[in-house]
Amino acid sequence: MSAIAESLQPVLSKLEKRVNLSDEDRRAFLNLPFTRKDLGAGACLTREGDPARTCSAVLSGFAYRHKTIANGARQIISVQVVGDLLDVENALFGTATHSVQMMTSGSLAVIPAAVLEKVMAERPALQRAVWLSTLVDSSVFGEWIANVGRRDARARISHLLCELAVRLKAVGLLRSGTYDLPMTQEQIGDATGLTAVHVNRTIQDLRRSGVISNDKRSVTVQNWRALTDIGGFDPAYLHEGTVAALS
Amino acid sequence: MSAIAESLQPVLSKLEKRVNLSDEDRRAFLNLPFTRKDLGAGACLTREGDPARTCSAVLSGFAYRHKTIANGARQIISVQVVGDLLDVENALFGTATHSVQMMTSGSLAVIPAAVLEKVMAERPALQRAVWLSTLVDSSVFGEWIANVGRRDARARISHLLCELAVRLKAVGLLRSGTYDLPMTQEQIGDATGLTAVHVNRTIQDLRRSGVISNDKRSVTVQNWRALTDIGGFDPAYLHEGTVAALS
DNA sequence: CGAACTTTTGACAAGCATCAACACGTGTGG
């Protein structure tokens, strides 16, 4: 059911940054049968606790993963951008331990877990590539634990903004320090372990300090050095290879 | 350089809970050449930022991974027990994004990354098994983000105690609700994003409520139901298959 | 037996949450 216009190429490109693949591996990956799903903002792809037998890749738009806490609070555990694989954990174990939801409207490539597993079993190099991509995910999780656990509000938000800047730059979605940030302040709070009100005040503070500016749905980094200093941001954990300074 | 008395069997057993392996896969894993390293409590195995070309497995004792924040604070991102693979991310990427340190004295099996990678490339099923184990790790990270981000002190600590109870039970280190907990209150604080002082007060509170009791280096769960309620603990994220009630 | 670490306690401060209200923009249905 591969779409005509769209392909898994952006996902493959990302994988190939870290692993050398043969032409056959490439072909095998690009030939993975997938269903394209166009979703509106807020659409829920997977719900925590439900069975999950598919894995997806983001073709356009933003998605995020989150968990619901007993008291009703919500924690966003990752933000996924174009080219990111999504939900590999859920798919391989068969049960979702977190929900997956669209942050903006966009489209996903949905791949049945069985198909993915078959190809992975046949092509060790491909399996390694996807494995590494999940390890990067894991590394980002580790950084988020530290972010939420040991940084104050200014630092948490700055760190999140830095991470998104670098990741979006890697997929060409950053232009002269500006990028789309389709997160509401409530979502930023859910990602950083803060309340929307406090996020609001902290962002105002960052604006007043001249570190960033932002309108409705985008952010401009006015002073990258200051932002990374405040956030204690070191991009090593993203394992993107050589990450140059923000241009 | 395989030790005579000890082997990677506990690690393999853990892997085999989730994946079917052939005899050849088993043999290949058990024949992985490793160096046994006996370390004292507090010994540092890997330091954040250093090159890392080995991966380890815990043969005895407790280890932990942690990150250092710009302001000097520390965040523990995982606690590793017998049979856990350690540092796979560091090894595969070649640079450590977190430190690894012994929590108690104990011994590790240290495997060169190159060897591991070779065997993984040759044996897709084994690669898949190790991959899944890193995905479980990742799932635990996700839960920790939520723990630190959205739960209060009582819940955070209770959740940590629940997780350790379940994981230690899985490797036979829990006896009638009691298990070794070789963490200082400062380390518990570093794992939960709290200060040692507040950890102290919160644990006293849990003791007074009759939920747990603890002496120097061990914890006894007096009321499992209450502890899981307070912590909002659901073991699904550990992907241990059927996890029965605490016995 | 003393040094170093860990647990415990108290007083106080601060960061962030909570609650409540209002402003603003957007889309929708009457």
Place this chain on the structure above:
DNA sequence: CCACACGTGTTGATGCTTGTCAAAAGTTCG
């Protein structure tokens, strides 16, 4: 096309959870 509901951003007042600082008591180990 306007009215209105709704989501989001903003502001203020207030309070609680947790952090900070400091010191004493208990513990471990050479």
